[in-house]
Amino acid sequence: MLAEGPAIILVEPQLGENIGMVARAMANFGLGELRLVSPRDGWPNEKARAAASRADHVIDAAVMFEDTASAIADLNFVYATTARPRDNFKPVRGPVEAAAELRSRFAAGQKTGILFGRERWGLTNEEVALADEIVTFPVNPAFASLNIAQAVLLMSYEWMKPGDQAVRPAESRSEPAAxxxxxxxxxxxxxxxxxxxxxxxxxxxxxxxxxxxxxxxxxxxxxxxxxxxxxxxxxxxxxxxxxxxxxxxxxxx
Amino acid sequence: MLAEGPAIILVEPQLGENIGMVARAMANFGLGELRLVSPRDGWPNEKARAAASRADHVIDAAVMFEDTASAIADLNFVYATTARPRDNFKPVRGPVEAAAELRSRFAAGQKTGILFGRERWGLTNEEVALADEIVTFPVNPAFASLNIAQAVLLMSYEWMKPGDQAVRPAESRSEPAAxxxxxxxxxxxxxxxxxxxxxxxxxxxxxxxxxxxxxxxxxxxxxxxxxxxxxxxxxxxxxxxxxxxxxxxxxxx
Incomplete structure (x- = not known):
């Protein structure tokens, strides 16, 4: 199933349907590691399984965490997804750049992840502060309304997309601490x-x-x-x- | 609302929710022209409006057609989206290539569109034959299960992406101290x-x-x-x- 690549971390997701759609999006693009921070309706969630449309391997392997910090404790490099720029001095990337960065770190053996916030109000500033960099999507400023499954789909797609996005030669970059x-x-x-x-x-x-x-x-x-x-x-x-x-x-x- | 670009044409869509999610995906990336070929549950469809999450301008402007041929009659260049390669000798493109082609034709004043098939079984061979070229998505061969809203999202995203990159402000990386x-x-x-x-x-x-x-x-x-x-x-x-x-x-x- 090609289940390798960054962990997808959903922080306090509310709707099982969205979790399922996230799993489906991940499976389409070869990602398999789903982490859930305190899903509102508990776990397992039959609505999530139904919406996953046979991506059962992702649903079955999902791991629960109490808080965001523990969900990323073992990761070396983490993106936070945000809808708007934040005033916190972290580098802000687009999906193409971010995927290239993730592939490069994956090739170097690092563990990576991408944080996605709650349906209604995203990630807190404190959660964004836990990440290394921010990724944001080039949406229409007059209508910026991506849901979490759509955001996961775009990042998963960019992760798998072949062609001109070939893995960059391994830099002699040191491994960030977990x-x-x-x-x-x-x-x-x-x-x-x-x-x-x-x-x-x-x-x-x-x-x-x-x-x-x-x-x-x-x-x-x-x-x-x-x-x-x-x-x-x-x-x-x-x-x-x-x-x-x-x-x-x-x-x- | 930046509603310019290729028309999105859904052929016999079944679920109002999917039509609404398509509208939402389009609006996020500045597309506004939605065409529906014989939606199963008729039109207007309140489930579509609810799922559109305020992309009412797309829902309100949607136009109905009896069949696929009439839905694309005024277009100069049309892509058909397919999940699998078809034995019909049309050029097959990825989303990046297809978006570049659509932009090039848009810049030349042509009217373009992208056909998306039914939830369960896509487009017929006859419908694919109406298109100029095929666009397919680089999904995991072991789990190829994009729904129409996801497929529309990816094409809409690729359509808008370069425009955004062109206007992206200078890198917001902070200046290292002297x-x-x-x-x-x-x-x-x-x-x-x-x-x-x-x-x-x-x-x-x-x-x-x-x-x-x-x-x-x-x-x-x-x-x-x-x-x-x-x-x-x-x-x-x-x-x-x-x-x-x-x-x-x-x-x-």
Whole structure:
């Protein structure tokens, strides 16, 4: 069934019919890995199976997750699909560019995924912040109304499309750390910065955390680079000029 | 609404929902001319309007025909969409090629159209014979099951794509900070980490500084991103859980 390629991740999909149509779109273009974050009507869902039109292998293999972060924890590179540009400094690609990027990373052995938001209001800013880049569709500005199955269809089609979109020669690009490493660092920053009054007021904190996540996500840091960064932060956290590393007990703060 | 381009012709469509999804797909990519050959459930069709998701301008302008020949009588050039190759010696194109051909003819002032068959069994050989060329989709041979709304979506998308690319604004990638900003950060790290015993021994220090410089250079951070990073580091340097920001004098270390 050629079920290789990026994981398709639906965040809180509402209608089983849409999930089924997504599975059908994926199967048509050789994709097989469907991940669902808290589908509204639970799982399994007979409406999804009916709408999948015999793409049972995709429906049967679908995996459930509690939240978006855990759904992408093992992935190296993730696109978020959005209908409108967002003010968050992430690179914005069209489907052709995005598919080329995904193929290139697939050829290099990386695990990739594409996030699709809720039927009514898409992805939250926090969910978009989890991704590396944004993909948006070149729709008519006077009528922009793609549903999630249509959006999945276009990305799946671009993924499989042959011809001038041949896989680019493997770049000697380093492999970005899996998302769980990013989340671990963000959780660490949340803790040590909160203790130090970095976030000023509680209402400012969510946006500040989002900016920090964007900062450490955007470079596509490798596991090794994240380890160096973590070492720098820990040195600042644990030690001080009066009590440097190796002088005995670390500064209790 | 940018309603220019090839006519979309549905031959004996059965489900109103599919007609509505076709209209929605067309509207997303700036197409507006829908022709229906003997829709099974008659016309108008409220299920079609509901599924069109506000693409009322396409639904309202749809025109009925008795048969396929009369539906394409005024057109200069017509594609037939088929799921499988047919033994009829017509040129077979992919969606990219077909869209290029349609644009070229549109630019020359020709009227064009694309025929889509019935949900269950497509177009008859006689209907295919009415067309100039065939367009088929690069689907997974092990699971070829595009519905008509999906097929219309892909052709509409390919029709609009280049126009959008032409008007796409310049790459919104942010500008990497000048090297002096990187050097300032490296000098800062050198100082605050040296004070904390990070470099262990003097002979290790040059290589470790080099690694830190590589870490902050590689992402191409913007000035704004570097400021956020600097703020994080300063918070760890100046404050502690016992003496958080805003609690009076910073920790002297």
């Amino acid at each position: 998302k769980q490493h990013i989340e671990s660092l963000v959780a660490y920053l949340d803790r040590v910065l909160d203790e130090r009054g970095y976030f000023r007021t509680e209402d400012k904190k969510p946006k500040m955390i989002e900016n920090l996540r964007a900062l450490v996500t955007r470079p596509g840091f490798t596991v090794e680079e994240l380890a160096v960064l973590r070492g720098v932060l820990t040195s600042l956290e644990k030690f001080s000029p009066k009590k440097p590393r190796g002088s005995g007990a670390p500064d209790a703060g | 090297k002096q900003h990187i050097e300032s950060l490296v000098a800062y790290l050198d100082r605050v980490l040296d004070e904390r015993g990070y470099f262990r021994t003097e002979d290790k220090k040059p290589k470790m500084i080099e690694n830190l410089r590589a870490l902050v250079t590689r992402p191409g951070f913007t000035v704004e991103e570097l400021a956020v990073l600097r703020g994080v580091l300063t918070s760890l340097e100046k404050f502690s859980p016992k003496k958080p920001r805003g609690s009076g004098a910073p920790d002297a270390g």
